[in-house]
Amino acid sequence: MAAGIKDFIPYIRYKEMAGLPKGIPAHDITGVGELVVRYGEVKCRHPVGTSLCGQRLGTRGALVTHLKKQHGAEVEEADNENRPSAAYLNDMRLFYDDIMVEHDRLVAEEHAGARARAAIAAADAEGMGGLPPILFTVGPLAGENDVVEISQVVRVIRRVAPCAVCRAEHGDNITDCLFEFDVDGAGNRIVGGNHCENVGIWRL
Ligand SMILES: [Zn+2]
Ligand SMILES: [Zn+2]
Ligand SMILES: [Zn+2]
Known part of the structure; x- marks a missing residue:
């Protein structure tokens, strides 16, 4: 399952982190209203209120079932999943790499915000x-x-x-x-x- 990406570090990080990566968008929707679930994807990106569901399933197939049953969604037929080509796998690696790069960027930004807030508190505390x-x-x-x-x-x-x-x-x-x-x-x-x-x- 998910051969070709299962040892790819960004994919492992995506899979093992609690919840969804920060900044990840909702599932794309095709022209006929079907949700796109990527190769190896196991976390629900269906909108719920102002955020995303985030539920983690064991396999891509279980995620598809979850989307249909829990969210009443139509899901696009899996593309190329059984015999993925090298080019296809490369695209999928890029997908997970982009997601984790954006996640890391947002985390760094939050840390910068926290550091700035801490600096302000410290400046206040020292009467500066x-x-x-x-x-x-x-x-x-x-x-x-x-x-x-x-x-x-x-x-x-x-x-x-x-x-x-x-x-x-x-x-x-x-x-x-x-x-x-x-x-x-x-x-x-x-x-x-x-x-x-x-x-x-x-x-x-
Ligand atoms: Zn969900
Ligand atoms: Zn002025
Ligand atoms: Zn001003």
């Missing part, structure tokens, strides 16, 4: 007043805040950039927060002044 700014190091803007980079970190930690305050100030065409804040004559932030919603997490 936020993350160190990301500055341009070269070019005409050297020493200025790199608002594009800073906004990317803001989005990694799942906040919205540009924020509503920056939009209200600068219009809907801006693509990043400008991290502005009102200051008094001594350069201190005015309590209750007009502040970019994301400025507080940075030591700007």
